[in-house]
Amino acid sequence: PTSWRTVILAAPKHSLIFSQRAFSLSVGRWETASSVSRCVYVVSIIEQLAQVHNSTTKEALERLCNFLPEINYLCFATFPFRIETEMNADMVCYSLKLCKQDAGQPRCLLYHTPKVSYPWLSEMTEGYHWRGKDCNDGRPTSKGVILLGDSAGARFHIPTEWMTAAQLSLKSFSNLPLAFTNELDWPQFSGTTGYLNSTIGGWTDSVYLRLYRRNRCNHRDFQNISKNGIMSFIVNITPCLPPISSMARNQLLDNPAIVIYAAIGNDVCNGKPDTVAHMTTPEQMHSNVMQTLDYLNGHLPKGSHVILTGLVDGRFLWDQLHKRYHPLGQLNNDITYEQLYSFLSCLQANPCNDWLSSNKTLRDLTSERALQLSNVLKEIARSKKYANFDIFYMDFPLVEIAEEWHSRGGEAWQLIEPTDGFHPSQVFLKNKNVIFWQKALREWPHILGKENPFNKQIEDVFGDQGGY
Numbered sequence: 001p002t003s004w005r006t007v008i009l010a011a012p013k014h015s016l017i018f019s020q021r022a023f024s025l026s027v028g029r030w031e032t033a034s035s036v037s038r039c040v041y042v043v044s045i046i047e048q049l050a051q052v053h054n055s056t057t058k059e060a061l062e063r064l065c066n067f068l069p070e071i072n073y074l075c076f077a078t079f080p081f082r083i084e085t086e087m088n089a090d091m092v093c094y095s096l097k098l099c100k101q102d103a104g105q106p107r108c109l110l111y112h113t114p115k116v117s118y119p120w121l122s123e124m125t126e127g128y129h130w131r132g133k134d135c136n137d138g139r140p141t142s143k144g145v146i147l148l149g150d151s152a153g154a155r156f157h158i159p160t161e162w163m164t165a166a167q168l169s170l171k172s173f174s175n176l177p178l179a180f181t182n183e184l185d186w187p188q189f190s191g192t193t194g195y196l197n198s199t200i201g202g203w204t205d206s207v208y209l210r211l212y213r214r215n216r217c218n219h220r221d222f223q224n225i226s227k228n229g230i231m232s233f234i235v236n237i238t239p240c241l242p243p244i245s246s247m248a249r250n251q252l253l254d255n256p257a258i259v260i261y262a263a264i265g266n267d268v269c270n271g272k273p274d275t276v277a278h279m280t281t282p283e284q285m286h287s288n289v290m291q292t293l294d295y296l297n298g299h300l301p302k303g304s305h306v307i308l309t310g311l312v313d314g315r316f317l318w319d320q321l322h323k324r325y326h327p328l329g330q331l332n333n334d335i336t337y338e339q340l341y342s343f344l345s346c347l348q349a350n351p352c353n354d355w356l357s358s359n360k361t362l363r364d365l366t367s368e369r370a371l372q373l374s375n376v377l378k379e380i381a382r383s384k385k386y387a388n389f390d391i392f393y394m395d396f397p398l399v400e401i402a403e404e405w406h407s408r409g410g411e412a413w414q415l416i417e418p419t420d421g422f423h424p425s426q427v428f429l430k431n432k433n434v435i436f437w438q439k440a441l442r443e444w445p446h447i448l449g450k451e452n453p454f455n456k457q458i459e460d461v462f463g464d465q466g467g468y
């Protein structure tokens with residue numbers, strides 16, 4: 001046909017644009033899901049760039065590649081092929097056979113009319129954003145904070161700028177190398193261990209920063225033992241190298257720690273078609289958490305504290321977002337979150353087939369299980385005693401966060417990460433931390449320690465010690 005144009009896509013198997021990740025998918029299936037979502041995202045962005053700049057798709061591709069100087073060569077080196085002008089991203093990707101349609105499997109389309117993509121992440125890599133550097137100045141009254149969490153704790157975030165063609169520029173991708181080093185997690189801005197001012201919207205307010213302001217000796221003592229996709233059972237000690245084994249605390253030499261256990265949803269969220277069968281049961285939850293607590297008791301210095309956080313009620317996500325447009329659908333009002341969720345379910349790449357579902361019965365059932373699991377945590381906190389720490393429970397303060405935000409004129413959808421429609425946003429985490437801190441001050445002030453009367457002098461002498 002005369003209307004063919006030549007386009008080259010940046011979609012090699014391990015391209016920097018999309019790293020791979022299996023929430024609970026088998027590798028084979030994920031390979032397919034991942035190339036589909038890479039393809040549909042890249043093609044959508046190229047088509048929208050062409051639309052915004054009134055250019056050909058070839059020019060749009062060149063524009064995109066020029067925004068990515070570090071991987072510019074990949075842009076031009078891979079997959080030469082053609083797309084037809086009138087094709088949307090779904091069609092382009094199917095025509096490439098990237099979107100393989102397995103026998104008996106549905107064809108997964110993002111666009112309703114005959115046009116996501118979704119970059120998921122893979123295993124986490126190491127980086128200094130995850131924990132403070134060592135600092136051994138033997139201060140008996142100070143405390144550190146340790147988070148045992150999931151991707152929400154690790155502050156999972158895909159920059160919205162990457163999804164909006166109208167705003168794409170060289171600057172949009174300036175954070176790309178850092179983002180991928182940390183597998184799209186930003187613990188340096190997180191609600192528990194954040195220590196840097198956020199550069200991804202909102203501002204950073206964390207338990208660590210507040211502890212540090214309260215007592216300048218609580219300097220750089222934080223650890224983010226979070227892992228994307230973690231469930232209660234991964235925190236336990238049976239696998240050879242569970243994340244918790246990377247917790248660094250010397251029981252005899254180190255100061256006590258405040259450990260925040262916050263696996264807020266992956267025990268009920270999964271990407272399996274028969275999602276209910278794969279949820280953690282209350283009995284499993286009990287056993288997993290008990291093992292984790294035994295491990296902590298064997299590794300934490302005496303006088304530490306453990307706070308168990310309940311699971312979130314994820315119905316909030318669907319309720320707030322399903323009718324809204326996803327960033328990739330905002331140019332042409334053609335992709336809602338409902339479409340995104342069902343596209344991901346169809347690819348078996350939905351991180352939470354049960355809450356991110358149009359089936360209300362299923363959403364309600366999921367919240368019911370989440371509540372049962374929270375009750376297990378609550379009961380453990382109420383009834384168990386440990387030699388090296390005291391233990392507390394707090395409900396996940398979703399309602400308080402939403403009310404507080406609403407009372408300041410905020411909209412509920414702003415509490416959710418726009419790109420994935422699943423994770424808490426920066427403003428959510430900030431509000432959650434404020435609520436956590438107020439509760440701790442009110443009910444368990446001893447865990448925060450006393451204010452250091454010498455804070456001012458410490459500041460005068462040492463200034464900004466930095467050194468993270």
Ligand SMILES: *[C@@H]1O[C@H](CO)[C@@H](O)[C@H](O)[C@H]1NC(C)=O
Nearest residue numbers: 050051052053054055056059
């Ligand atoms: C877009 O480009 C075409 C061809 O170069 C031109 O005819 C058309 O007027 C342009 N449209 C706008 C809105 O600039």
Ligand SMILES: *[C@@H]1O[C@H](CO)[C@@H](O)[C@H](O)[C@H]1NC(C)=O
Nearest residue numbers: 194195196197198203204209
């Ligand atoms: C964040 O930025 C503000 C204003 O630039 C500054 O006053 C504040 O100290 C910064 N906070 C942190 C934790 O760096």
Ligand SMILES: *[C@@H]1O[C@H](CO)[C@@H](O)[C@H](O)[C@H]1NC(C)=O
Nearest residue numbers: 276358359360361362363365
């Ligand atoms: C909705 O979910 C429930 C619970 O898993 C299931 O029994 C029911 O068949 C689902 N309904 C539809 C329309 O898929």
Ligand SMILES: CC(=O)N[C@H]1CO[C@H](CO)[C@@H](O)[C@@H]1O
Nearest residue numbers: 126127130225226227243246
């Ligand atoms: C659970 C997990 O992966 N934790 C990581 C936190 O960050 C440190 C690096 O400082 C890694 O070693 C851990 O693996």
